[in-house]
Amino acid sequence: xxxxxxxxxxxxxxxxxxxxxxxxxxxxxxxxxxxxxxxxxxxxxxxxxxxxxxxxxxxxxxxxxxxxxxxxxxxxxxxxxxxxxxxxxxxxxxxxxxxxxxxxxxxxxxxxxxxxxxxxxxxxxxxxxxxxxxxxxxxxxxxxxxxxxxxxxxxxxxxxxxxxxxxxxxxxxxxxxxxxxxxxxxxxxxxxxxxxxxxxxxxxxxxxxxxxxxxxxxxxxxxxxxxxxxxxxxxxxxxxxxxxxxxxxxxxxxxxxxxxxxxxxxxxxxxxxxxxxxxxxxxxxxxxxxxxxxxxxxxxxxxxxxxxxxxxxxxxxxxxxxxxxxxxxxxxxxxxxxxxxxxxxxxxxxxxxxxxxxxxxxxxxxxxxxxxxxx
Numbered sequence: 252x253x254x255x256x257x258x259x260x261x262x263x264x265x266x267x268x269x270x271x272x273x274x275x276x277x278x279x280x281x282x283x284x285x286x287x288x289x290x291x292x293x294x295x296x297x298x299x300x301x302x303x304x305x306x307x308x309x310x311x312x313x314x315x316x317x318x319x320x321x322x323x324x325x326x327x328x329x330x331x332x333x334x335x336x337x338x339x340x341x342x343x344x345x346x347x348x349x350x351x352x353x354x355x356x357x358x359x360x361x362x363x364x365x366x367x368x369x370x371x372x373x374x375x376x377x378x379x380x381x382x383x384x385x386x387x388x389x390x391x392x393x394x395x396x397x398x399x400x401x402x403x404x405x406x407x408x409x410x411x412x413x414x415x416x417x418x419x420x421x422x423x424x425x426x427x428x429x430x431x432x433x434x435x436x437x438x439x440x441x442x443x444x445x446x447x448x449x450x451x452x453x454x455x456x457x458x459x460x461x462x463x464x465x466x467x468x469x470x471x472x473x474x475x476x477x478x479x480x481x482x483x484x485x486x487x488x489x490x491x492x493x494x495x496x497x498x499x500x501x502x503x504x505x506x507x508x509x510x511x512x513x514x515x516x517x518x519x520x521x522x523x524x525x526x527x528x529x530x531x532x533x534x535x536x537x538x539x540x541x542x543x544x545x546x547x548x549x550x551x552x553x554x555x556x557x558x559x560x561x562x563x564x565x566x567x568x569x570x571x572x573x574x575x576x577x578x579x580x581x582x583x584x585x586x587x588x589x590x591x592x593x594x595x596x597x598x599x600x601x602x603x604x605x606x607x608x609x610x611x612x613x614x615x616x617x618x619x620x621x622x623x624x625x626x
Contacts, residue, residue, distance in 0.1 A: 257284075257309045258331035262298040264288060265322030276321065277301045281308025296324055300331055346434060355405035356383075358412065359432040361397035361588055362425045363387060369398075376400055379414055380407025396590060399432060425554055442586070443618030446579040544595060558585050561594045568598065572608050580611045 264273065274286040281303050288299035303309040309330075317328040332340070363372070369387050376382060380402045387398035402408040408431065416429040433441075544564055549557045562585050569584075570577035584594060584607065597604045 255306050256330050257303045257306050259301045259303065259309050259313055260298070260329055260331040261301060261316075262296070262327045263324050264297040264299060264326065265324040266290070266294075266297060268322045273299065276316065277303075277312055280312040280315065281305055353401060353432070355431065356402045356408045357432040358400045358402070358408055359397065359428075359430055360400060360415075361428045363394060363396050363398060363427070364420075364423050364425065365394055366422065367394070367420065372398065372400070375420060376411055376415060379411035380404065397588070439614055440618060440621070442583065443614045446583060446615065447618050544598065546592070546595070549591060549595070554591070557591050558594070561585070561591070561598070564598050565594070568604060569608060572605065573612065576612070576615065579615065580608055583611050583614070 259277070268276075268288075270286075270288055273288050274283065277283060277286060282305070283301060284304055285302045286299070287301075288297055290297050301309075301312070303312065313328045313330065316326050319326050360372070367387070369385055372387060373382060373385050376385075381404075382400060383403055384401040385398070388395045400411070402411065412429050412431070415427055417426045419426045544560060549560065552560065562581055565584065566577055566581045569580050573580060584597065597607065
């Protein structure tokens with residue numbers, strides 16, 4: 252389209268310019284097929300379209316007439332675009348302007364617990380520099396566990412990353428994750444490239460392309476597990492997928508295992524899978540292989556262990572849909588920053604899991620196309 256367009260959009264046409272004068276203005280550059288001026292009475296200026304017979308003539312007209320004063324007004328000429336195309340272009344320009352404006356000073360902060368509000372977060376980060384804006388994202392008045400902090404200078408933002416990333420705030424259990432904010436498209440490309448870079452692990456293929464006995468690595472947490480050596484037991488939805496064989500790589504939680512991200516009133520889990528505290532001197536018992544996961548059971552483990560337990564149940568479900576990419580897709584889910592509740596819901600909601608798998612496949616396919624194009 253960029254190299255073959257012939258339709259020109261013209262605005263800021265002075266009302267004193269007649270249709271014949273308008274047509275003559277463009278005919279000087281080549282033959283026309285349909286000059287049109289849209290006139291609305293009472294408007295200070297009109298707009299119109301000019302379709303040339305040849306692309307080259309249209310380009311010359313835009314280059315020569317854009318900004319030219321005709322009848323007391325400066326014409327605006329450009330390639331005519333569809334509404335969706337204009338919106339997409341404006342959105343890209345706006346995103347680029349925003350990226351340039353906040354580049355190097357806007358931070359993304361996650362693993363914020365429920366009792367951390369914006370005032371407390373500002374107090375914790377104010378020692379790193381002058382904060383221009385701060386926002387904790389919420390849904391229905393409940394913190395979503397992440398937010399954004401914009402500093403005045405890049406040096407202040409880098410100082411905050413160095414001091415606060417990996418820091419556990421007083422009264423909290425999970426270390427903060429602090430990094431420079433990246434646009435969604437850039438994050439998606441990096442995530443896809445990271446997963447495509449991982450090679451398939453050795454093993455014998457099973458049903459639906461699943462490789463039994465092959466080691467599967469989850470990228471962000473740095474842990475791995477070996478799927479069962481026999482095909483998993485088929486069980487109807489919406490019940491969570493059971494493990495038929497105990498897994499030797501399950502980590503045994505330490506005594507008095509830490510709770511996860513979110514707690515609600517009366518010990519009910521709000522977001523990260525926490526519950527009532529356990530009695531002192533007793534650590535959590537390991538999950539039974541065939542026992543369905545729930546928030547109460549997960550509350551006895553640390554956040555990383557909760558993700559490992561969910562990953563063990565989630566992997567065979569993903570393998571039923573897309574066996575050869577089950578490891579990559581499961582890793583993408585666990586590395587997405589979703590809450591424990593949202594990850595747990597994938598075990599009991601087949602429609603939601605299928606939708607998320609399709610989204611992950613789209614990301615991987617796009618990254619693969621970009622990689623092939625680069626080669």
